[in-house]
Amino acid sequence: MATTEQTQTSRPAGRPRSARAERAIIEATLDLIGETTGLGELSIEAIAARAGVGKTTIYRWWPTKEDLLVDALATLKAPLPPLRGRSLREDLIACVEVFRREERDARTRCVLNIAMNQAERHPRLADRVRQAAIEPRRAVLTALLRRGVATGELRADLNVPVALATLIGTVVWYMRCAEDADVSGDLVEEIVDQLLAGLAPR
Amino acid sequence: MATTEQTQTSRPAGRPRSARAERAIIEATLDLIGETTGLGELSIEAIAARAGVGKTTIYRWWPTKEDLLVDALATLKAPLPPLRGRSLREDLIACVEVFRREERDARTRCVLNIAMNQAERHPRLADRVRQAAIEPRRAVLTALLRRGVATGELRADLNVPVALATLIGTVVWYMRCAEDADVSGDLVEEIVDQLLAGLAPR
DNA sequence: CATTTTCGATACGCAACCGTCTCGTTTCGT
DNA sequence: ACGAAACGAGACGGTTGCGTATCGAAAATG
Numbered sequence A, B: 001m002a003t004t005e006q007t008q009t010s011r012p013a014g015r016p017r018s019a020r021a022e023r024a025i026i027e028a029t030l031d032l033i034g035e036t037t038g039l040g041e042l043s044i045e046a047i048a049a050r051a052g053v054g055k056t057t058i059y060r061w062w063p064t065k066e067d068l069l070v071d072a073l074a075t076l077k078a079p080l081p082p083l084r085g086r087s088l089r090e091d092l093i094a095c096v097e098v099f100r101r102e103e104r105d106a107r108t109r110c111v112l113n114i115a116m117n118q119a120e121r122h123p124r125l126a127d128r129v130r131q132a133a134i135e136p137r138r139a140v141l142t143a144l145l146r147r148g149v150a151t152g153e154l155r156a157d158l159n160v161p162v163a164l165a166t167l168i169g170t171v172v173w174y175m176r177c178a179e180d181a182d183v184s185g186d187l188v189e190e191i192v193d194q195l196l197a198g199l200a201p202r
Numbered sequence C: 001c002a003t004t005t006t007c008g009a010t011a012c013g014c015a016a017c018c019g020t021c022t023c024g025t026t027t028c029g030t
Numbered sequence D: 001a002c003g004a005a006a007c008g009a010g011a012c013g014g015t016t017g018c019g020t021a022t023c024g025a026a027a028a029t030g
Helices: A019-036 A044-051 A055-061 A065-074 A088-102 A106-117 A123-151 A160-177 A187-197 B019-036 B044-051 B055-061 B065-074 B088-102 B106-117 B123-151 B160-177 B187-197
Strands: none
Touching (some): A019 B044, A019 B055, A019 B065, A019 B106, A055 B019, A065 A106, A065 A123, A065 B019, A088 A123, A088 A187, A106 A123, A106 B106, A123 A160, A160 A187, A160 B160, A160 B187, A187 B160, B065 B106, B065 B123, B088 B123, B088 B160, B088 B187, B106 B123, B160 B187
């Protein structure tokens, strides 16, 4: 071995990698992820091409990409959860089942993506999406929960907004991050029942 | 009035707007949102500029934008939730409080964005993020819940994965979609207590 | 001091989109 | 039949980012 070992492992000689530069790059990346990741990839040209339409036709009717998105997203989610059954438990299951099913469709999933992630970058868009897609459902669910309190099916001191987040958030998280997402068909019932009964023993 | 009214309101004369084109555009937009919205906005040039670094330095060490993202995101979330207290309830509150605090920071929020939204578009990236950021926490929380079952602080027939989704999903949803997000300081306690006790009366 | 490697900077050709514009065509009302 | 407006297609200059290459300076080894 003709190589010289100065400390432990031989260093290849030459200017070493700059730790400062590396840190600066990582920092800049983190800063920019939050600022820039958004709807930028969506191009009017691609939309026109896929729709088999001239760009002119798009620009004629929608001045802004955001306006087009608002109109497009408005065509989803519009049908609110359907009618109601005979018990609170059944109604909750029906509602959560709607959420579960929608979380399996890429189109409706992106509605929540925008509502949840794009609030700062596209406040106008996110607001309109929330207003059109989230708010009606929140209203329905809130009424449902209040009714449950009134009928005694729910505890009298229920924190309705928290309960609401509990129902929606659980199924959304499960669908998006659980490793066994969606395998079981009676997942929804299990969620609702466990939420109703509580995690602690009675 | 010299204008002619053929049906109800006067139409300006000329070829009318094509409903077929409009529908095609909306459809194409919806299809493409799900396919394209992602990390495309994040540019190497911007990173280099903000870091005060030559592009060369980035390309030298990270062959792909994705590789850079993996390294960058690995520097967040790394510190798992801290030690544990004396009761299950306190430990749960501590954990959920960590989630709540992280949901207020744009940087750590984007970790979940990627894990939850980019699974199809960037499976390698999303997988590594989940492995590095989500999995350790899931393990800690799972152990915590099992311990609770063992000590009798939780019901014996607890569905642990669902309970887990319940804890994380609720606070994430609340932070991202509730109108009064984060105003109350004891939101976390309220969430945990309501989850433990259940929505139904005892 | 000579060598080696990284550094920041800058320039290159290439590609994708932007938003505007001009075409010739199509589809209406009159 | 005629005029009016929207249509699909595509050309336009301009901007942005890509990934590569070249440059002299800086920082380590020997």
